[in-house]
Amino acid sequence: MQDIxxxxxxxxxxxxxxxxxxxxxxxxxxxxxxxxLTGRWKLLLTHPVSWWKDVTxxxxxRDCSFDKLSIDGRKTMNNMYDALxxxxxxxxxxxxxxxxxxxxxxxxxxxxxFERPPVLxxxxxxxxxxxxxxxxxxHHIALQLTEEDLAKYKVKRPDAIQTAWIASHKNGEDPG
Numbered sequence: 001m002q003d004i005x006x007x008x009x010x011x012x013x014x015x016x017x018x019x020x021x022x023x024x025x026x027x028x029x030x031x032x033x034x035x036x037l038t039g040r041w042k043l044l045l046t047h048p049v050s051w052w053k054d055v056t057x058x059x060x061x062r063d064c065s066f067d068k069l070s071i072d073g074r075k076t077m078n079n080m081y082d083a084l085x086x087x088x089x090x091x092x093x094x095x096x097x098x099x100x101x102x103x104x105x106x107x108x109x110x111x112x113x114f115e116r117p118p119v120l121x122x123x124x125x126x127x128x129x130x131x132x133x134x135x136x137x138x139h140h141i142a143l144q145l146t147e148e149d150l151a152k153y154k155v156k157r158p159d160a161i162q163t164a165w166i167a168s169h170k171n172g173e174d175p176g
Contacts, residue, residue, distance in 0.1 A: 109155035
């Protein structure tokens with residue numbers, strides 16, 4: 001955490017913990033990433049750390065329903081549906097993904113809230129999830145439960161509006 005905080009001192013610990021810390025501690029990954037970005041860092045950050053220094057974070061209540069997600073966010077949710085509900089082998093169902101989804105579904109239908117606010121970046125097409133896809137997918141499924149299923153499983157439908165970490169770049173740019 002301290003290594004990342006040296007580069008991103010004003011970032012909330014929760015955002016770093018959720019999005020960057022796990023990756024920085026993986027084999028072959030380190031912090032700060034080399035520039036130009038390569039490998040997973042290039043895919044995840046899309047911009048050098050110097051660009052991310054100009055990003056601020058606020059916790060906000062936002063509509064996190066499917067139609068408010070970015071195009072890529074909706075594609076991810078559709079791929080997760082195919083893998084976790086339909087059982088398709090498409091790369092979205094590995095690494096304990098079904099258990100993670102089930103856990104998040106139980107939490108959101110019991111408490112009505114995300115376990116932790118997901119990390120989102122608003123872009124032109126909607127909210128782009130940087131971290132929290134399983135939480136958002138569980139929320140998406142919970143919003144679709146019928147009244148019959150809610151009664152059967154003794155759970156509740158969460159509100160579409162949830163607390164999320166929302167990013168904003170000082171120049172209004174997005175990580176596109």
